[in-house]
Amino acid sequence: MQEIKKFNEQRAEIYWWFSSLFSKELTDEELKAYQSQQVRGFLQGLSENEELKKATDGVIESLNKLQDREDAQLELSADFCELFLTSDKHAALPYASIYLDDSKLLNGKPAQEMAALMQEKGIQVDKNFNEPADHLAIQLDFLGNLIIRSNELEQEAHMEVALAEQQAFIEQHLLTWVPQFSENCTKFDEFGFYASVAELLVAFCELDSHYLAND
Structure with a gap:
C-alpha cells in the first residue's frame, strides 16, 4: 500500500503540473524555472519510460528552442492566448464540450457532468479560475x-475501487476528447511548446490508464 500511495503522489503531481500549464500563461519566473536542473531532471525521468520518451523529448526540444526565442515569455503568452483564449478557427479550445457529441456523453453536457461529479466528491478548484467545469485544467x-x-x-x-474510479475518469472524461485537442494544438501551435505538452498529456493519460487497468 505504501508503494502505491507514494506512486499516487507522483501521479497527482504530474496531473497538477499539466493543469497549471493549461490554466494560465507562464510568467517570467516560471519560464526560468523550466530551464532549471530540477525541471529538466523531472522531464528526463519521464523520458526514461519508453511510452513517454517521444512526447517528453518534444517538450525538452521546445524548451531548448525557447532559450533562443526573442521575448520568449511574451511570445509564449501570445501562443497561449491564440490557442486557448480566442474563438478563432485556428484555436485549440481546452473544453470537452467542443469535442464531444451526445453519443459520447454519460448524463448530459460535459460541463454539467463535471460540475455534478465535483459536487458529488466534494472537490472544488480555485474559485479565481473562472472557467466552465469542462475546462481541461479543471478536469x-x-x-x-x-x-x-x-x-x-x-x-x-x-484502494482497488479508488484506482478503478480514477481509470474510469481518465477513459470517460479525458481520453474521449484530449487526443483530438492535442491534434488541434499540433495543427495550430506554430512554435510547438503547447503542442508538445498536449502530446505528452495524451501519452501519460494512456499510460496511466493501462497501469490502473493492470495491463
Whole structure:
C-alpha cells in the first residue's frame, strides 16, 4: 500500500503540473524555472519510460528552442492566448464540450457532468479560475485531488475501487476528447511548446490508464 500511495503522489503531481500549464500563461519566473536542473531532471525521468520518451523529448526540444526565442515569455503568452483564449478557427479550445457529441456523453453536457461529479466528491478548484467545469485544467486538477484523496484509504479493497474510479475518469472524461485537442494544438501551435505538452498529456493519460487497468 505504501508503494502505491507514494506512486499516487507522483501521479497527482504530474496531473497538477499539466493543469497549471493549461490554466494560465507562464510568467517570467516560471519560464526560468523550466530551464532549471530540477525541471529538466523531472522531464528526463519521464523520458526514461519508453511510452513517454517521444512526447517528453518534444517538450525538452521546445524548451531548448525557447532559450533562443526573442521575448520568449511574451511570445509564449501570445501562443497561449491564440490557442486557448480566442474563438478563432485556428484555436485549440481546452473544453470537452467542443469535442464531444451526445453519443459520447454519460448524463448530459460535459460541463454539467463535471460540475455534478465535483459536487458529488466534494472537490472544488480555485474559485479565481473562472472557467466552465469542462475546462481541461479543471478536469486535471480534479483528477489530482481524486488521486491524493485515495491515499487516505487503508484497506487494499478500497484502494482497488479508488484506482478503478480514477481509470474510469481518465477513459470517460479525458481520453474521449484530449487526443483530438492535442491534434488541434499540433495543427495550430506554430512554435510547438503547447503542442508538445498536449502530446505528452495524451501519452501519460494512456499510460496511466493501462497501469490502473493492470495491463
